[in-house]
Amino acid sequence: MTGAGGGRGESGVNVVSGVGGVTSVSGDSGAAGRAGKPTLAVVGATGAVGTVMLGILSERADIWGEIRLIASPRSAGRKLTVRGEEVEVVALSEEAFEGVDVAMFDVPDEVSAQWAPIAAAKGAVAVDNSGAFRMDPDVPLVVPEVNAHAARVRPRGIISNPNCTTLSMIVAMGALHAEFGLSELIVSSYQAVSGAGKEGVDTLRAQLAKVAGTELGTQPGDVRRAVGDTGPFPGPMALNVVPFAGSLKEDGWTSEELKVRNESRKILGLPELRVTATCVRVPVITTHSLTVHARFENEVTVPAAHEILASAPGVVLCDNPAEGEFPTPADVVGTDPTWVGRVRRSMDDPKALELFVCGDNLRKGAALNTAQIAEVVAAELTASRN
């Protein structure tokens, strides 16, 4: 891949298309043009994902009336910029949801668990980026390119956003499933340290500073001794990979691996889908990658898969290995789509494909998908009012 910024014009690379036609800055609004448009609340506006969210809201079509920024009481009064305007942060409280149509939550699970139902009770549709409600049967788990229809059925007034590991591959998988019928996924993730928050990023950067310019990495344990603090990770991240992400669950599986399995099944509407994941942390700041072995009901070919991926909304096909073109996290970071390369038909199974997928875990993996869900809801609310 020769730079993801443009993301087009190279062999095997298509143009990114969006969902619901809401993909670009309209620049037509300003305060005067916002009357009658839905009110959006961003809960957790000062956090890592909240910060990315404000950037995304400033880039996308300006469909919102007021954008209210909500955070913990200690952040109240801070001024943040969204859509080029300074907005004062208000403290999280019941009153803060007064008049809100859609409330996005970019906060820890326990905060969402408490406050998303309160926002819903106040009449807002809560779009939650935490893990608090993802597997609740009365809460849809939505990826607009794959199952936007599910957002309409929300008995609790809450819609969940999937985990970033699932999100980094599911748009491409959804497109292939629609054509070939998915029967099994075997994936390995290569997860960036920002998935573990600011502490994860700070830990890797500190460790890199300690190993830079040394000859470390040649003796057992030399890197571990040199870096000392492993922060939120169970091993050194510099000059290393760690085959463990999330927390330990039953039978040796991790929470991340179970999320890939359970969330993929729910989003694709395939409760019996065979899914196996091994989640690995790698020394990348931002952008998760996955290798995927995808088995289908029907025989597949690489040209047919290329055609589907090249035209799938939210996917960029970047697959010309002879020219060194394939996605890597270093090129994909900061971009919106799911990037797919290294598409091959399995040598021993004509019904299976092997792929390499990359997605920015803070954008499509978190803030962008939440913003897209909110846009789907806003379109529905706007249509029902007209």
Ligand code: 2RA
């Ligand atoms: C991680 N997927 O990468 C998680 C963050 N939600 O650690």
